[in-house]
Amino acid sequence: MDATSFKPATWPRKLRSQEWFSGSTKDAIYHRSWMKNQGFPADLFDGRPIVGICNTWSELTPCNAHLRDIAERVKNGVWEAGGFPVEFPVFSPSESTLRPTAMMFRNLCSMDVEEAIRGKCIDGVVLLAGCDKTTPALLMGAASVDLPAIVVSGGPMLNGYFQGERVGSGTHLWKFSEAVKAGEMTSEDFVEAEASMSRSPGSCNTMGTASTMASMAEALGMALSGNAAIPAVDSRRRMMAQLTGRRIVQMVKDDLKPSDILTKDAFENAIRTNGAIGGSTNAVVHLLAIAGRVGIDLTLEDWDRCGQNVPTIVNLMPSGKYLMEEFFYAGGLPVVIKRLGEEGLLHKEAITVSGASIWEEVKDVKNWNEDVIRPKEQALTASGGIAVLRGNLAPGGAVLKPSAASEHLLTHKGRAVVFEDIDDYKARIEDEDLDIDETCIMVLKNCGPRGYPGMAEVGNMGLPPKVLRKGITDMIRISDARMSGTAYGTVVLHTSPEAARGGPLAVVQSGDMIELDVPNRRLHLDIPDAELEARLKAWQPTVDVPDGGYAQLYHERVMGADTGADFDFLVGCRGNEVARESH
Incomplete structure (x- = not known):
């Protein structure tokens, strides 16, 4: 109207x-x-x-x-x-x-x-x-x-300020945390900076x-x-x-x-x-x-x-x-x-x-x-907005924020390094023997609406310390999770269908080649169609169904990220009618 x-x-x-x-x-x-x-x-x-x-x-x-x-x-x-x-x-x-x-x-x-x-x-x-x-x-x-x-x-x-620098809430938390892992900032300075983040x-x-x-x-x-x-x-x-x-x-x-x-x-x-x-x-x-x-x-x-x-x-x-x-x-x-x-x-x-x-x-x-x-x-980015990507890895769509991404990574093909869930990521990311370098693509599964549950802001995975020490500050990361609006990087999010529903993300394996082509809105898992079909057919759920309470309701009735992650029974305007009660 x-x-x-x-x-x-x-x-x-x-x-x-x-x-x-x-x-x-x-x-x-x-x-x-x-x-x-x-x-x-x-x-x-x-x-x-x-x-x-x-x-x-x-x-x-x-x-x-x-x-x-x-x-x-x-x-x-x-x-x-x-x-x-x-x-x-x-x-x-x-x-x-x-x-x-x-x-x-x-x-x-x-x-x-x-x-x-x-x-x-x-x-x-x-x-x-x-x-x-x-x-x-x-x-x-x-x-x-x-x-x-x-x-x-x-x-x-x-505004926050620390050592003469503007400090953005959230944004500098990620920045300072990576700097500590890279050896560019002391833990003492990190703690001191805390007071400037939310003043x-x-x-x-x-x-x-x-x-x-x-x-x-x-x-x-x-x-x-x-x-x-x-x-x-x-x-x-x-x-x-x-x-x-x-x-x-x-x-x-x-x-x-x-x-x-x-x-x-x-x-x-x-x-x-x-x-x-x-x-x-x-x-x-x-x-x-x-x-x-x-x-x-x-x-x-x-x-x-x-x-x-x-x-x-x-x-x-x-x-x-x-x-x-x-x-x-x-x-x-x-x-x-x-x-x-x-x-x-x-x-x-x-x-x-x-x-x-x-x-x-x-x-x-x-x-x-x-x-x-x-x-x-x-302009910071001539063509901003949210890029919606599709392909055999994201038939329901995935999103990326170009203004927060690294231009040289917007078209890239790399080897997948897969983390099955957030606990797997935390357990392995700092391992010096992890087979990863800056050309790889980090893949995180089971962090979507049903998988986490709740679709947590873990999609902007921190980089491995051995990569950070090279002075590398960005790598491609793909997940069915979200990321904080204060975060940055070449991060592909909301991959749909999510892994917990058996989407293609669920069957990506370490060593697979993945192609990201943001200008052409493409996200492609570079394996034969027959192999992808066979992997999907063999897939079995790994996420447990919560036993009762709101968590179970959420797991059973939440829709995918591509439709807003609302409950299916809440869609539609139900109006303001109310019945009078007698007492």
Whole structure:
């Protein structure tokens, strides 16, 4: 839907919350009386919009640990606009503290969000997110219910500095770790650098998955313009939260819903934005999953088609030089979206949560630093985006991030060195007798959605120390896993079907030759077709089925990475109908 075709609902109208609170029946009195034990006066139940504030605050999710304060600012805005704000918690999957991997719990969080929104007495919802999986999980859950919804991100942390060098959270963790193994950095310096990696509240200060998904929410039109890049501790982050609180009240009155905003055009805008910012490969699985919740036919081919000719113009780690603070000071995501519009790469009429078109929101912004947000003639990568690879090794597709890869490795044929799972990798990678050199291709199996389980961020395998000591910093790595959005390298990810489902990756053997041809989007296992067929026929599962609980549900019902790794029974928008209960 575009901004010109959306017709706001007439106001006043009967709101969903009045099913709970309107009238003098036993049920209405029951619901009102219990709410009043918090000191809420009677006139708050008079038909004004009741706005839920869906909060992923948790002290065990460090990126989101400041969201209690953000929630208070949202409440201020809701009150100012004549609404009634009510805050509620949901499951908070933390990237840094949750095992086996936060991705395993993205779908669980989305279920919590969906059922909380559907089952509670609210007319609209503000989604407070920050850490990697919280943004897609909240968008997935809200899209399934389809009540008016809007995102407020927690924002990135401040820049880090160590020994005069900018330190990007995550990116420098991988860099320093490899430097220690190569003998280029002492363990003492590595420990000292820790204090500079996370020096304020907020999510990663690189263009990692958290910043990428905040950018995706804005590019989709699900957050106010400018939301993505404001640092967590900047006063303007709190102002954004308050303005969002005001805006959701009007969205309820207009009945402006996710299904109005999350159109195919919106997703294509987001894909192109991801290419321009050098965004995380994790955005692929998350946007596929969000699209599935609103019934939009989004595929890997759309990622390749829309992103292939988009230059990466944002000079941020891990692809570039700067961090999110500089991105914000340069003008943030609105500048990038404006540039896409000027190049004919934007569906300008796509509606946003503001009620205006995305172009109307950005057409007058200015770029304040052309080294941070570059002209296309000085792009980091002329053809950015996410490369979608196919071939007999990945018939369901695999992805690679060109802006984070080494150009000389984008076309390469090498000998496979295979690790059957992450434990096999850890046990052998530092063995000086491992038969590997920089021309080889490292292959990691059984780390996909079903295999790990949860599709952990282990695809950017660290290189063998004996290779690092040669001064080599990159090798081709192939897996069915993900990698952190803060990571870099020539890393092929999300290989589908995954090894645990018997995909071709499962039968690769050490010594096989593999050909990577990114310009031609090809990933080929160089063995005869008959031999590949025989290997696949003889394959037997090696991953154990979890015995009960959520892990078993996940293993049995998770779909492949090529369709978003959502649960098969969650696909599709199920609407906001609710049955009144008698008491």
